[in-house]
Amino acid sequence: xxxAVEAESLVKVFGDIRALDGLSFKIKPGEIxxxxxxxxxxxTTALRIAATLILPTSGSAxxxxxxxxxxxxxxxxxxxxxxxxxxxxxxxxxxxxLRFMAKFGSESNEVLEETVRSAExxxxxxxxxxxxxxxxxxxxxxxxxxxxxxxxxPKLAVLDEPTSGLDVLHSVHVREIIKQYVxxxxxxxxxxxxxxxxxxxLCERVALIDHGKIVAEGTPEELKSKNKVENLEEAFAKVxxxx
Amino acid sequence: MLKGLGNVVVKELKExxxxxxxxxxxxxxxxxxxxxxxxxxxxxxxxxxxxxxxxQIGVVDFDHGIIAKNLTDFLDDLDTVIxxxxxxSNVEEAVEILQTETNATDLIxxxxxxxENVSQANPDKYPVTVEVYSVFSGAGGIAETATSSVVSxxxxxFKKTLAPDPFQxxxxxxxxxxPTDVPPSVLFSIMFSQVFALxxxxxxxxVFSMQxxxxxxxxxxxxxxxxxxxxxxxxxxxxxxxxxxxxxxxAAVGAIAIIVGFNYYMGSFMVMGDMGVSLDLxxxxxxxxxxxxxxxxxxxxxxxxxALALAIIISAFSExxxxxxxxxxxxxxxxxxPMFIIMFTDFNSLxxxxxxxxxxxxxxxxxxxxxATLTGNFLMAIFGVVYVVLFTVALLYxxxxxxxxxxxxxxxxRFRGFRLRKKKG
Numbered sequence: 001x002x003x004a005v006e007a008e009s010l011v012k013v014f015g016d017i018r019a020l021d022g023l024s025f026k027i028k029p030g031e032i033x034x035x036x037x038x039x040x041x042x043x044t045t046a047l048r049i050a051a052t053l054i055l056p057t058s059g060s061a062x063x064x065x066x067x068x069x070x071x072x073x074x075x076x077x078x079x080x081x082x083x084x085x086x087x088x089x090x091x092x093x094x095x096x097x098l099r100f101m102a103k104f105g106s107e108s109n110e111v112l113e114e115t116v117r118s119a120e121x122x123x124x125x126x127x128x129x130x131x132x133x134x135x136x137x138x139x140x141x142x143x144x145x146x147x148x149x150x151x152x153x154p155k156l157a158v159l160d161e162p163t164s165g166l167d168v169l170h171s172v173h174v175r176e177i178i179k180q181y182v183x184x185x186x187x188x189x190x191x192x193x194x195x196x197x198x199x200x201x202l203c204e205r206v207a208l209i210d211h212g213k214i215v216a217e218g219t220p221e222e223l224k225s226k227n228k229v230e231n232l233e234e235a236f237a238k239v240x241x242x243x
Numbered sequence: 244m245l246k247g248l249g250n251v252v253v254k255e256l257k258e259x260x261x262x263x264x265x266x267x268x269x270x271x272x273x274x275x276x277x278x279x280x281x282x283x284x285x286x287x288x289x290x291x292x293x294x295x296x297x298x299q300i301g302v303v304d305f306d307h308g309i310i311a312k313n314l315t316d317f318l319d320d321l322d323t324v325i326x327x328x329x330x331x332s333n334v335e336e337a338v339e340i341l342q343t344e345t346n347a348t349d350l351i352x353x354x355x356x357x358x359e360n361v362s363q364a365n366p367d368k369y370p371v372t373v374e375v376y377s378v379f380s381g382a383g384g385i386a387e388t389a390t391s392s393v394v395s396x397x398x399x400x401f402k403k404t405l406a407p408d409p410f411q412x413x414x415x416x417x418x419x420x421x422p423t424d425v426p427p428s429v430l431f432s433i434m435f436s437q438v439f440a441l442x443x444x445x446x447x448x449x450v451f452s453m454q455x456x457x458x459x460x461x462x463x464x465x466x467x468x469x470x471x472x473x474x475x476x477x478x479x480x481x482x483x484x485x486x487x488x489x490x491x492x493x494a495a496v497g498a499i500a501i502i503v504g505f506n507y508y509m510g511s512f513m514v515m516g517d518m519g520v521s522l523d524l525x526x527x528x529x530x531x532x533x534x535x536x537x538x539x540x541x542x543x544x545x546x547x548x549x550a551l552a553l554a555i556i557i558s559a560f561s562e563x564x565x566x567x568x569x570x571x572x573x574x575x576x577x578x579x580x581p582m583f584i585i586m587f588t589d590f591n592s593l594x595x596x597x598x599x600x601x602x603x604x605x606x607x608x609x610x611x612x613x614x615a616t617l618t619g620n621f622l623m624a625i626f627g628v629v630y631v632v633l634f635t636v637a638l639l640y641x642x643x644x645x646x647x648x649x650x651x652x653x654x655x656x657r658f659r660g661f662r663l664r665k666k667k668g
Contacts, residue, residue, distance in 0.1 A: 014653070048470075048652075051470075051474045052473075052474060053470055053473055053474060053649060053652060054649040054652065054653065055648075055649055073476065073478070076474060076475060076476040076477075077476045079474065080474075081470065081471065081474035082471075083467055083470040083471060085467055086467045086468065086470065086471055087466035087467045087468050088466075088468065089466070089468060090466065101471075101475070104475045104476055104477055105476060145471075148471075158474075
């Protein structure tokens with residue numbers, strides 16, 4: 001069976017810091033998989049490796065059977081990556097930004113227009129797309145960027161803290177569009193978050209990650225019942241020995 | 244009234260002085276830059292002084308009279324003058340001998356009838372003119388015209404031993420081995436444009452372009468757009484060359500603006516000149532030729548490209564725009580240094596080691612190319628273009644390597660010394 005992501009014993013060392021320490025996980029096609037853990041647990045590092053931005057010190061990762069190191073350019077054709085706190089070019093309008101990004105994956109004008117239309121729909125920004133990005137609020141910018149990540153219908157969307165820093169209304173909107181879009185187009189998602197509520201709502205399976213290692217894995221329900229707790233936050237605290 | 248001001252000031256000072264970038268840029272760079280500049284300028288002044296202390300002057304005497312002999316004896320007796328008597332049948336021949344057989348910088352032409360006319364002591368009825376030709380090389384920095392003034396001073400002094408104002412001294416120049424009527428002061432004005440205006444403009448352009456290029460990468464990092472860009476299905480080379488091309492187009496427009504402005508500037512000398520006499524630079528071989536402009540343009544452009552590549556590499560090591568601009572700021576030293584040295588000194592008279600260091604700095608070459616438009620020493624300028632192109636290719640290779648790896652995201656300039664000190668504290 002071909003996995004959307006197949007990470008095997010990933011280790012990443014930055015100087016004296018061991019950001020990942022033998023991380024292994026598999027994501028099935030069409031699945032939303034969440035990495036959750038505190039700041040500095042290694043979530044972003046794992047996502048950056050999957051997005052071909054950094055290389056693992058050892059271990060391997062494959063996206064739909066393509067190695068992220070030796071076949072990085074193939075992997076980039078399959079994925080869309082949304083970094084945490086990512087920005088957009090502030091002197092472009094939202095529409096120009098989407099077009100700029102859409103052009104890289106569009107082989108014809110029809111595809112380009114279709115991609116941009118789809119992004120307009122996902123973002124829900126309407127006429128504000130004609131305005132420059134620098135006039136956007138944080139929430140609007142995030143909606144634009146989520147739309148950018150999903151508009152090309154990637155086989156794998158790598159989303160780092162998709163609702164980080166957003167207020168409740170924007171967070172709800174962003175979660176909704178991710179969930180709907182994934183269901184509609186069968187996109188696989190690898191996301192990271194330290195918002196357990198979000199993960200519980202979005203993810204089919206989650207991995208609790210601490211000090212670069214997975215300390216527990218399963219569906220949110222499994223993790224809660226196994227640890228005899230009411231939510232993932234408590235499950236995490238229990239697993240890492242805080243409760 | 245300003246309650247808490249002291250507290251705010253102390254916080255500001257801590258913030259600023261603990262930032263190694265500011266410390267280096269504001270304090271260490273000037274501490275290094277000014278002594279080097281002082282050293283260069285002092286060297287230039289000393290070498291000019293030395294030159295004036297043992298001035299080699301050629302004299303061609305078409306008169307052979309007693310006052311002409313007095314004049315040559317007067318000059319010969321001066322401790323600071325090494326007099327070279329030249330026998331020739333006309334000025335052209337004398338200039339040729341001066342240039343080929345002596346190291347003299349100036350030629351005094353004593354005209355036929357000098358003694359007889361000066362003896363009349365009636366300059367209105369018997370005007371006498373002594374021409375002083377100064378060799379103009381175009382590469383001597385600001386010291387170039389100093390000899391001409393000194394020779395004129397000597398002649399003025401000699402005049403005072405005779406009747407009041409018995410003859411006129413007319414300063415002229417020797418350009419590319421040929422005597423011309425253009426006074427050295429006018430040529431100095433032209434040279435001023437080469438050794439001052441152009442290098443300053445090129446330096447400003449280089450600094451400006453480096454800021455653009457450094458900002459273009461650093462702002463991607465600061466705005467967190469670089470990661471998205473790098474995860475797109477396009478090659479890293481495309482991104483790098485896209486950035487370079489964008490900055491290069493801006494820089495090329497700048498280079499063209501410089502050449503056009505420079506051409507206009509040179510054109511303004513066509514109508515300039517002493518006593519309203521129009522000066523045709525082309526006629527005396529000083530108008531930059533098409534080849535000169537092409538080499539100058541190529542040199543400026545190649546240096547710009549190398550500056551851009553360097554700025555991009557450097558900005559890869561910073562996390563934000565401010566950091567990138569601070570680090571790029573350190574490079575201004577290697578842009579400004581050649582500029583000052585070429586302004587104030589004769590490059591060819593510098594010690595070999597200094598010349599090698601200067602030639603190794605790519606930003607020396609557009610300055611030398613600017614001089615070459617005057618001196619006609621294109622070989623050096625072409626060598627410069629080739630060197631800068633090779634230097635740029637090497638830089639582009641490094642930049643491409645940086646972009647191809649995760650270093651573009653993870654590289655950071657570390658100031659270990661400061662960390663160690665902090666830890667100890």
